[in-house]
Amino acid sequence: MPAILVINAGSSSVKFAVFQTDGHDLREPAALHGQLEGIGGAPHLVAKDAAGRKLADDALPHDPAASLDTAYDTALAALLAWIGEHEVGFAIEAIGHRVVHGGPTHAAPVVVDDAVLAELDRYVPLAPLHQPHNLDAIRALGRIEPDAIQIACFDTAFHRSQPAVAQRFALPRRFEAAGVRRYGFHGLSYEYIAGRLPELLGERADGRVIVAHLGNGASLCALHGRRSVASTMGFSALDGLMMGTRTGAIDPGVLLYLLDTEKMDSARISRLLYKESGLLGVSGISADMRTLLASDAPEAAEAVELFCYRIAREIGSLAAALGGLDALVFTAGIGEHAAPVRERVSAACGWLGVKLDAEANAAGQLRLDAAGSAVAVACIPTDEEVMIARHALPALRVHHAELVKASS
Numbered sequence: 001m002p003a004i005l006v007i008n009a010g011s012s013s014v015k016f017a018v019f020q021t022d023g024h025d026l027r028e029p030a031a032l033h034g035q036l037e038g039i040g041g042a043p044h045l046v047a048k049d050a051a052g053r054k055l056a057d058d059a060l061p062h063d064p065a066a067s068l069d070t071a072y073d074t075a076l077a078a079l080l081a082w083i084g085e086h087e088v089g090f091a092i093e094a095i096g097h098r099v100v101h102g103g104p105t106h107a108a109p110v111v112v113d114d115a116v117l118a119e120l121d122r123y124v125p126l127a128p129l130h131q132p133h134n135l136d137a138i139r140a141l142g143r144i145e146p147d148a149i150q151i152a153c154f155d156t157a158f159h160r161s162q163p164a165v166a167q168r169f170a171l172p173r174r175f176e177a178a179g180v181r182r183y184g185f186h187g188l189s190y191e192y193i194a195g196r197l198p199e200l201l202g203e204r205a206d207g208r209v210i211v212a213h214l215g216n217g218a219s220l221c222a223l224h225g226r227r228s229v230a231s232t233m234g235f236s237a238l239d240g241l242m243m244g245t246r247t248g249a250i251d252p253g254v255l256l257y258l259l260d261t262e263k264m265d266s267a268r269i270s271r272l273l274y275k276e277s278g279l280l281g282v283s284g285i286s287a288d289m290r291t292l293l294a295s296d297a298p299e300a301a302e303a304v305e306l307f308c309y310r311i312a313r314e315i316g317s318l319a320a321a322l323g324g325l326d327a328l329v330f331t332a333g334i335g336e337h338a339a340p341v342r343e344r345v346s347a348a349c350g351w352l353g354v355k356l357d358a359e360a361n362a363a364g365q366l367r368l369d370a371a372g373s374a375v376a377v378a379c380i381p382t383d384e385e386v387m388i389a390r391h392a393l394p395a396l397r398v399h400h401a402e403l404v405k406a407s408s
């Protein structure tokens, strides 16, 4: 049975899914899906079938002395071997990857060859927490499965529909020409959510909608007509909301202070902004929302307070860009599971007409707005993997057609 393997590679984990293809169509949901965590440390594989039954919950063998490159190769090879053993008859036709940064050129998925890989390497400094791992996964699978077609699907692509004013910085124009502009991220997640809106919101789906993707990385996207019109993330995945370990938007004067007065170099500042700040930095306890919500420490409470405050302020900003608000949608790890965060953010957006149904919120239902709420509120589990597979299949067909044309 032909199939598409999807890889969503993070800094220390890889989410994966295998979708069967019937002729030209994708068979949903995924036949297999799961997560490989702890690469470079103690790798652990969890896999489930289409019905959600657990097929694996295993520690994988690892060599503590191995480099991260070797650890990635070993972990991905173990994953492929596991897929081969557990689903007899899958023939992986293509591998679809989430690649966080597609730069100014890529508004659609692309088949990866050496030239594309070299171009995507240039965006590593713009997304240092993600891009290297996305590209490592492509390289590792190129070594392990040299005949499979690999297709990159970009987090930035969905935002290319934004008006020029939303993508522009107030810098001299030569910087924009050099690619210094707002890109926006989490696009595969927003695209998936945009596709679910009609069934959940009816005619409001095409109205003014703000989606809050609150995971380890967090951002907001303003949708109108289910297209991205603005986002809180900009040039890099650092801008906008406070995140697990990232600052979000910060007064650029602070960076000058760190350089000039604290004498930090750029590598030190980068570590501070990407890895030591956010929920982790403010709480001094953890980057994990579950730990903070369960903690009695005042610092944990202050971190959660700031997280929610920043979201509410940025919702105000995007509502201004949209000229009002018809619906608010929560998604990703925190958005889907942390009812207290949804409650606080919604309460702070009361002035916009948001009124939450406390019981529906506590139960994590799909629709959360109370009777009489001027704004629809929803909680929709995101699915970046299915979005990647939906992009990869047509890209693969086009690639095959081009090969046939070239050889005739």
Ligand SMILES: Nc1ncnc2c1ncn2[C@@H]1O[C@H](COP(=O)(O)OP(=O)(O)O)[C@@H](O)[C@H]1O
Pocket (backbone or CB within 6 Å): 010, 214, 215, 216, 217, 244, 287, 288, 289, 290, 293, 332, 333, 334, 337, 338
């Ligand atoms: N039950 C829960 N309650 C509160 N927060 C949760 C819960 N489950 C997951 N999370 C939060 O979700 C975050 C991860 O979200 P996820 O979307 O998986 O992130 P990423 O894909 O960026 O790694 C975790 O850091 C954790 O804080």
Ligand SMILES: CC(=O)OP(=O)(O)O
Pocket (backbone or CB within 6 Å): 010, 100, 130, 155, 185, 186, 215, 216, 217, 218, 237
């Ligand atoms: C772009 C980004 O921040 O991604 P993630 O949420 O997976 O860290």
Ligand SMILES: [Mg+2]
Pocket (backbone or CB within 6 Å): 215, 216, 217
């Ligand atoms: Mg994520």
